[in-house]
């Protein structure tokens with residue numbers, strides 16, 4: 168015999184299933200996108216660092232490697248740049264433009280990137296060709 172509870176559960180499930188088909192599809196506006204790493208917003212911000220710190224934070228020789236960097240170290244450095252506690256040539260500008268939440272997301276993003284051994288491209292030899 169089918170119990171009353173079983174029947175009402177089945178009925179409730181059917182109601183949920185049927186009503187879910189009628190749910191309107193709500194479009195997501197840009198400002199609705201939450202900061203869950205690594206989302207497109209964070210990846211776009213990280214891409215702006217690539218010019219100096221390399222793709223995915225693996226800088227060529229000379230600049231700081233952000234890939235695999237400890238999150239709390241990253242955050243402390245960025246906040247120090249942001250509030251002027253750490254002198255910098257360019258980083259104070261970059262850090263000032265970021266919200267603290269964005270810095271946190273970038274910290275998680277770069278910490279998750281695999282650090283690769285430094286790549287030193289072979290020196291380019293330019294052949295003098297003067298007549």
Ligand code: HEC
Nearest residue numbers: 212215216218219231241244245255256257258259261273
């Ligand atoms: C134009 C080149 C340039 C760009 C673009 C750039 N950086 Fe930097 N970054 C530097 C330089 C140079 C330093 C050393 C401090 C200074 O002189 O500003 C540095 C230092 C840092 C440090 C400290 C590293 C350490 O070992 O203490 C962090 C963290 C950092 N950058 C993160 C970022 C992030 C995140 C972005 C992108 C939002 C970014 N940088 C974009 C050039 C750049």
